Amino acid sequence: MQHFSAFTRIRLPSLIIKRSLSTRPIEVTQRSFANASNRTRTLAKSHGRIVVLGSGWAGFKLMRDLNKEHYDVTVISPRNYFVFTPLLASTAVGTLEFRCITEPVRGYSKDVDYHQALCNSVDLENQLIHCTSNLDDNKGEKFTVDYDKLVIAVGEYSNTFNTPGVKEYGIFLKDIKDAQRIRARVLECFEFAAQPGVTDEEKANKLHFAVVGGGPTGVEFSAELYDFITEDLSRLYPQLMEYTRMTVYDVSPSILGSFDQKLSNYATQKFERNGIQIKPGSHVLEVKKDVISIKEEGEVPYGMLVWSTGLMPNPIVESMMTAAKDPRTRRILTDKKLRVLDSKTMEPLKNIYALGDCATIKDYNLPATAQVASQKAIYLGNELNAALKSNSHVDKGFSFENRGSMAYIGSWQAVVDMRPVHEKATEGGHMAWMFWRSAYLSMSVSARNKMLIPMYWCLTWVFGRDISRF
Amino acid sequence: MQHFSAFTRIRLPSLIIKRSLSTRPIEVTQRSFANASNRTRTLAKSHGRIVVLGSGWAGFKLMRDLNKEHYDVTVISPRNYFVFTPLLASTAVGTLEFRCITEPVRGYSKDVDYHQALCNSVDLENQLIHCTSNLDDNKGEKFTVDYDKLVIAVGEYSNTFNTPGVKEYGIFLKDIKDAQRIRARVLECFEFAAQPGVTDEEKANKLHFAVVGGGPTGVEFSAELYDFITEDLSRLYPQLMEYTRMTVYDVSPSILGSFDQKLSNYATQKFERNGIQIKPGSHVLEVKKDVISIKEEGEVPYGMLVWSTGLMPNPIVESMMTAAKDPRTRRILTDKKLRVLDSKTMEPLKNIYALGDCATIKDYNLPATAQVASQKAIYLGNELNAALKSNSHVDKGFSFENRGSMAYIGSWQAVVDMRPVHEKATEGGHMAWMFWRSAYLSMSVSARNKMLIPMYWCLTWVFGRDISRF
Structure with missing residues (x-):
């Protein structure tokens, strides 16, 4: 440890301090960070x-x-x-x-x-x-x-299809704020059920996780929640596992209806094997606090309801x-x-x-x-x-090149439907999951996130998911 | 890409799927995750x-x-x-x-x-x-x-010392929720000032960041905010730097009063060189929305006020x-x-x-x-x-071993006061900062965080801090 009086002699290589400001003495009365940046922007550019x-x-x-x-x-x-x-x-x-x-x-x-x-x-x-x-x-x-x-x-x-109560009590999955709410809510439900004096019925109600909508978003969320419950929460709240249930409701006759029929069946079987209930042909009449009203089965209590039925x-x-x-x-x-x-x-x-x-x-x-x-x-x-260039560019209009679709279905498995690329290119299981992860990693935007995403995948695999709730 | 019908043949090594559940078929009517954990806890232990x-x-x-x-x-x-x-x-x-x-x-x-x-x-x-x-x-x-x-x-x-308005309009720095509020608030202030039609005066008011309390928490927060402004926000909002100010208010005659006098002076000089105003001997009378009332200088507008004056x-x-x-x-x-x-x-x-x-x-x-x-x-x-063991353990009572104190002061510099360990062991500057980082990294608790913390330090150094506001 250097003595204090020596501090002026200690300087790190310029590489290390490249981001810091100049340290030459300036007037003490300076009141702003005006010198922190000398960039200016030209606002009027030639093409408007x-x-x-x-x-x-x-x-x-x-x-x-x-x-x-x-x-x-x-x-x-x-x-x-x-x-x-x-x-x-x-x-x-x-x-x-x-x-x-x-x-x-x-x-x-x-x-x-x-x-x-x-x-x-x-x-x-x-x-x-x-x-x-x-x-x-x-x-x-x-x-x-x-x-x-x-x-x-x-x-x-x-889209709530004007179903009463969805906006008040359901959670969408469109933005980061929704994801934050879901994460906090799942943990709240488990902490609730773990408190003293909570009856078995209250536990079962609070630990019923309902997903309305069996499209890719609803299915992928169910799969992720299933992983969270079975990989992490089962370890932390073992006594609550017998009360924990998940249900996916959809009006249509099957989940992942836009996928190849075989893949849709595969996902359905996988969910059923995992203990996730699928309720096709269900019409949600109303969402109330803690209770969802379904035409086919009446009132069903829930702890969290995620709504993902379209736009x-x-x-x-x-x-x-x-x-x-x-x-x-x-x-x-x-x-x-x-x-x-x-x-x-x-x-x-x-x-x-x-x-x-x-x-x-x-x-x-x-x-x-x-x-x-x-x-x-x-x-x-x-x-x-x-259009900025003078040469005669021919605009042929937009045409879509369908590259297929994918969905994660839980426990390191996915379904990949690439029939638009090759008629036989459909796949379900672990290989599809590896393809799913690679494809999304390659599509992620910044170098920062291309590093962060695989790192968190590893961390989650090794240490599990964090359950701190704030 | 494997054809769908081949999926049953594809199995990853057991290592990879170690965290997933058994995939043997179970009854479709199963309604809970009861099998996800078979751990039980014995609640009555011998020593209460x-x-x-x-x-x-x-x-x-x-x-x-x-x-x-x-x-x-x-x-x-x-x-x-x-x-x-x-x-x-x-x-x-x-x-x-x-x-x-x-x-x-x-x-x-x-x-x-x-x-x-x-x-x-x-x-x-x-x-x-x-x-x-x-x-x-x-x-x-x-x-x-x-x-x-x-x-x-x-x-x-x-502790607000019963100062009116602190709880309503100030932000403490005690918990993650406070840190979340601060992060969102700083970005809100900059987005506000960047909107069309905002006057220069409004910009200057909104971009005045006030910190009340010149102890280690107030100083470290000021230092971090200074880094954020000069390293990241100056790049993203260059036109706003001339309106941006930071002030540290304290009732006592200097900041970091509990540190060695030389280190306190060093931090003060560093802050002044950086353009952070220090106002010692300031008595805050009241905090209102957007305005702080100070005995010595009257009403001062602010965009964000962080309150850290003790317990x-x-x-x-x-x-x-x-x-x-x-x-x-x-x-x-x-x-x-x-x-x-x-x-x-x-x-x-x-x-x-x-x-x-x-x-x-x-x-x-x-x-x-x-x-x-x-x-x-x-x-x-x-x-x-x-006390669990039968042998006669002698409890000599608690005695504190003071290992000194440290504070980050911005731009990769810190002050370290280890006089309790060695009378000459005080240090300010880049070496102290490296010591500060190493010490806290070694004190962090879980293996997960011991990996995450240096990784984020690197990411922040290379890519800067994220300004997405949610």
């Missing part, structure tokens, strides 16, 4: 401002791809980060940490301007959008942003009267160049594009998936960047 | 039940050390985890992730019983404690737990009339064997111990630090375990 509404699969990907030397790019979104949704269910039980699957919008490029706000309306004539801040301190504060090109990628909301339009999309909508899904209709169509003339509107879950191409209906959103963003980014 | 109130430095350490083959150990605490407090300030700005510094109480040993509750009162005569659940679903539910030996390690609350007794300690209290600090008085003293006779009460911040030894006053709490827990654990 592209405003992107949304920071999901479509908006975030497009923002990254756009040529920011020539375009001013502004992102407006109520959340300042992108979520890698395929792994959201993993974070809801702690297989992965929340920040393994988020990417900050601002972090990507200092050339992107960002405002945390909701878009209220679009003024097509003056090329303006009206926004409302959703920051706690500034809530309801309104401002306008002008655009040269506008890209609508606001996504959709979770419904975002209010901003509903309010855009000028834009044509798909009559069934009420999504914005675009042409194959992703230009929004006029609701009267069905001709493309000027300088306004829509993609992601909130949009669909006229006469070319595609599912509302991350894969479609991402491919549309790549297409639009290429086209907008190509 | 030790109830530990609290899961901080004292309670958590004692729980780990107690011989659980002979003692039934029950922990009762409002939070189900231990927090490694020296690194809490690091998590508040994202240098480390929250779960790097928590250890679940249940995770440590399946032989420890745990209840998430607050203790209301102790019935010494019948050896019972009355508790109130603090789970959301069970809030206010009361239950009693009997004990053979009771250990009070409930800690203390943050005050926990209500349960206040209500224990039978226990003797220190007249000045109102902490529980114990003898050197950590047995609680009777307030009337000043003789030790039977089977009841107190340690950690809520207790102090009569005529042997020690600071309320993690170091003291931890050493007392080791001492008491040894004594209680030794």
Whole structure:
């Protein structure tokens, strides 16, 4: 240990202190960090401002791809980060940490301007959008942003089909906040059941985990919860295992209905073997506090209810009267160049594009998936960047290349349906699970997360999931 | 890719699937995870039940050390985890992730019983404690737990010195939830200032970060926030740096007053060089929304206020009339064997111990630090375990071995005051910082966190801190 008076002689190599500020003495009266950065941004670029509404699969990907030397790019979104949704269910039980699957919008490029706000309306004539801040301190504060090109990628909301009580008592699985709520809730249910004086009936009610919706999200969440219960909670609350149940409700006759029939059966058998009940053909009438009312079986108590039954339009999309909508899904209709169509003339509107879950191409209906959103963003980014060049680029319009679908089904098994790529390419089991993990790892965005994700997979395998509840 | 029909032939080595359940077919009608664990717990052990109130430095350490083959150990605490407090300030700005510094109480040993509750009162005569659940679903539910030996390690609350508005508008730095609030708040302030239409004055007000209290916690938090601002936020919000300010207020004449004078001066100079204002001799009269009222300078606007001025007794300690209290600090008085003293006779009460911040030894006053709490827990654990053996163990009473103190002061520098170990062992600068990091890493508890902490240090160094706000 060096004596104090020697401290001025000790200096680490410059590599180590590269991120710290200059340490030369400056005026004590200095009151700000003005010197901490000397970067400036030029706001007026030659090809004008592209405003992107949304920071999901479509908006975030497009923002990254756009040529920011020539375009001013502004992102407006109520959340300042992108979520890698395929792994959201993993974070809801702690297989992965929340920040393994988020990417900050601002972090990507200092050339992107960002405002945390909701878009209220679009003024097509003056090329303006009206926004409302959703920051706690500034809530309801309104401002306008002008655009040269506008890209609508606001996504959709979770659909409750007007079932009473879902918003109040159910938990969706769309955002990090939902995953945080689920993680806290599962642990709360177990701590509740472990308290003195709780009856067996109360234990069984509180430890009934209900999932409504047997699509990929509902199935993957059930699988992750199953892993959490059997791998970790069974070790920590052994006396509660006999009270613990999981049920997946769906209106349709089977789970994973969009997958190959064999895979759907495989997942069903796997769930049943694991003790997860599947209740196909169930109609949820109402969700109350602690009780779900089902047409086919009456009132069923639950401790946590996760609702994942599909999507419904975002209010901003509903309010855009000028834009044509798909009559069934009420999504914005675009042409194959992703230009929004006029609701009267069905001709493309000027300088306004829509993609992601909130949009669909006229006469070319595609599912509302991350894969479609991402491919549309790549297409639009290429086209907008190509428009900067003088040579005659031919825009052939968007075409989707279906790469298949995957779902995790628990205990290190998955189902992979790649029939669009090869007619026999379907797979269920451990190999499919390895493929599932590799595919998602390769799709994750930043180098940071590409390191964090496998590291947490290892940590979870070795040490189990953390159950600290805060 | 294997064809689906081949899935039954594919099996990973047993190592890989060691954590999954048996996959042999079981009845489809099975409704619970009863088979997921076959462990049972024997609740009656030969030497009776030790109830530990609290899961901080004292309670958590004692729980780990107690011989659980002979003692039934029950922990009762409002939070189900231990927090490694020296690194809490690091998590508040994202240098480390929250779960790097928590250890679940249940995770440590399946032989420890745990209840998430607050203790209301102790019935010494019948050896019972009355508790109130603090789970959301069970809030206010009361239950009693009997004990053979009771250990009070409930800690203390943050002291506001009855300053109005601190609880409403200030943020303490005692628990993970505080760190989460701080992290979200700093990012909110920057997003606010970056929104269109915000005036320069509003920016300057919102980007004034005030810290009240110049002790180690206040100083370390200021240092971490300084790093966050200069290393990350300056890159992401370069245009806002000229509005950003930090101020540390303290009633006493200097910061780090408990440290060697030279180190205190060193930290002061470092802060001033960095542009962090120090306002010694400041008396905070009131905290309002967005404004702090200071006797010496009137009303000062702020964006975030962190309050860290010391500790005050926990209500349960206040209500224990039978226990003797220190007249000045109102902490529980114990003898050197950590047995609680009777307030009337000043003789030790039977089977009841107190340690950690809520207790102090009569005529042997020690600071309320993690170091003291931890050493007392080791001492008491040894004594209680030794009492199990028949040989005549001599209990010489607790004696504290002061190992000095450390504080991080920003930009990879720290101050280390080890005068209790060697009279000349004081150090400030980069070497001290390396010592600071090594010491805390070696003190962190689980293998999991010993891996996570250095990994996040590296990730933060390479990629910066994540600014996703949720």
